[in-house]
Amino acid sequence: MTIQDIYPAALRLLGRPVLVVGGGPVAARRAKGLLDAGARVTIVAPQAGAGVRELADAGLLAWKARPYRSGDADGAWFIQTATGDPAVDAQVAADAEAQRTWCVNASDHEASAAWTPAVAVVDDVKIAINAGGDPRRAMALRDAVATALDTGDLPLRRHRVQTDAATGSVALVGGGPGDPGLITVRGRRLLGQADVVVTDRLGPRQLLNELAPDVRVVEVGKTPGHHPVPQAEINRILVSEALAGHRVVRLKGGDPYVLGRGGEEAEYCRQHGVDVELVPGVTSAVSVPAAAGIPVTHRGLARGFSVVTGHEELAEVPARADHTVVLLMGVGRLRDSAATLAAAGLPAATPVGIVENGYLPNQRVTIGTLGTIADQAAAVGVANPAVVVIGDVVRVSPYAPPHFKTADYSTTSPNTPRVPAP
Known part of the structure; x- marks a missing residue:
């Protein structure tokens, strides 16, 4: 059998009798898939593993604890062999062929009348892949397609309107x-x-x-x-x-x-x-500063941060260089915001960084102090979208000038007073 001999189709087995011959792990996996499709499953096997026993004990399928007999195939809509014995599987397949019932012969995929594909379900899409009789190849392809659907790399959008969906x-x-x-x-x-x-x-x-x-x-x-x-x-x-x-x-x-x-x-x-x-x-409040190498918290420099817009009152924000202030949409009122924080007690020498167009090709970083940043921003034409970061964490940025660096912004000496490096 070649892949050209295969005509892909989907079986609707809801409420229909299905026979699985075999009681091992493969039989259990196939039985679970058939039960998920709504089939009425009967397993014939002298002995059964834990997987089959659990399904039988739960009343989900019928288990006949004996060897296969030719009459077992009568009335089945679909048959799966999984005994591991080629002779038994061949007999089941022959009985199925005689009564024109589709049968998957697990022992001989070349002679099998049907193949079981590798299957995955994403949303309401079921993916079924055959790969020339190579199950591992089929599973690898199935997983790749399912991942691409999950991540949006392949279209999952419906094109037929669902008649049972009144609203979206x-x-x-x-x-x-x-x-x-x-x-x-x-x-x-x-x-x-x-x-x-x-x-x-x-x-x-x-x-x-x-x-x-x-x-x-x-x-x-x-x-x-x-x-x-x-x-x-x-x-x-x-x-x-x-x-x-x-x-x-x-x-x-x-x-x-x-x-x-x-x-x-x-x-x-x-x-x-x-x-x-x-x-x-x-959130850009955290990610855009990170694009410029600025953490909003850093051991030894800042253990907390506040996020506000440039339109909000800043008087109640902690006016300490070890508490990071992140301004969103704050370019237009940057001078007023700096004055408010200074009036609240934040030193004029507190480092300030502005990151425009974070993560984009035209990203730009401007670094100054609370006392200078408004003039610097005006001089270079800083514009939204931009995030303003105020506090000692700006010292960590690779864009910060050398004199901003401190001797202790590592995890080794978190409590050392912050002093300029020599």
């Missing part, structure tokens, strides 16, 4: 700081299944180019001081598209629940009877 769904997906490789596997998979993508101007926009041509992309991006699509309208779009039966992905930069108004969108969806899933993202 909404997934709030955190896309991370912008690099397409930093979205989660779950987020990438949901994006590949989407009918409608409601997207911000931030996040992994390159992934939009990989969507199918008929996927609708709705742009709702905001810039500081300019909100062309109000939040109330974004909420309405999500719900109306889901109620029309679509799978909707709300693709957001960073994490939907970190200053991203994802909580409001999720609440609005639930209030209107729409299923909503939250997929966390790598």
Whole structure:
């Protein structure tokens, strides 16, 4: 038998009698798969291993504890041999052939009337692969295809409308700081299944180019001081598209629940009877500083951090260089923010780093102090999207000037007073 002799088909065995001959581990695996398909399974074997016994004891199948007899094949819709004895398997296959019942002969795949593929299930897609009678090759291919579906590298999106689905769904997906490789596997998979993508101007926009041509992309991006699509309208779009039966992905930069108004969108969806899933993202508050080699916490320098927007009152943020302050959307009011922190007691010499376009090819890092950073930013034309980091952790960055380095920002002497290196 060659692969050209195989006609792929899927059997519907719900409620139909199926015979498995053999009682070992292979028989148990095949029986479980057949039970998953809804078949009424009978096993014939003089002895059975633990797997078969567990299924029989649970009442999931019938086990006849004796050798195979030719009459056992009568009335079966499908037969699987798994005795390990070629002579017995050949007899079962011959009996099945005589009554025109499909039979998988595990002892002789070349002579077998049917082959069992390597199978995986992803969402509501079942993958079945035959590989020229080489089961390990088939399993390797199956696993590769399943992984590609899981990660969104292969399209999992439906093209036929499900008649039993009155409404669609909404997934709030955190896309991370912008690099397409930093979205989660779950987020990438949901994006590949989407009918409608409601997207911000931030996040992994390159992934939009990989969507199918008929996927609708709705742009709702905001810039500081300019909100062309109000939040109330974004909420309405999500719900109306889901109620029309679509799978909707709300693709957001960073994490939907970190200053991203994802909580409001999720609440609005639930209030209107729409299923909503939250997929966390790598928040820019942590990841963008990391792109410049700045940890928001570091042993010996900072054990905590605060994340605020540039529009928030900063007076209550701990005014200490060993407590990191991360400003999101803070470029426009950087001078005011620096003045507020200085008035609260933060020394003017406190290091400050600004990271523009984190992880993107045009990433730029500007480093100064609380007292100088506003003038430096104005001089070089710093613009959003950017993250501002304030605190001693900026000293760790490889972009920091030599005189910012300290003698003790390692894990070996965490309690040594911070003093400039000689």
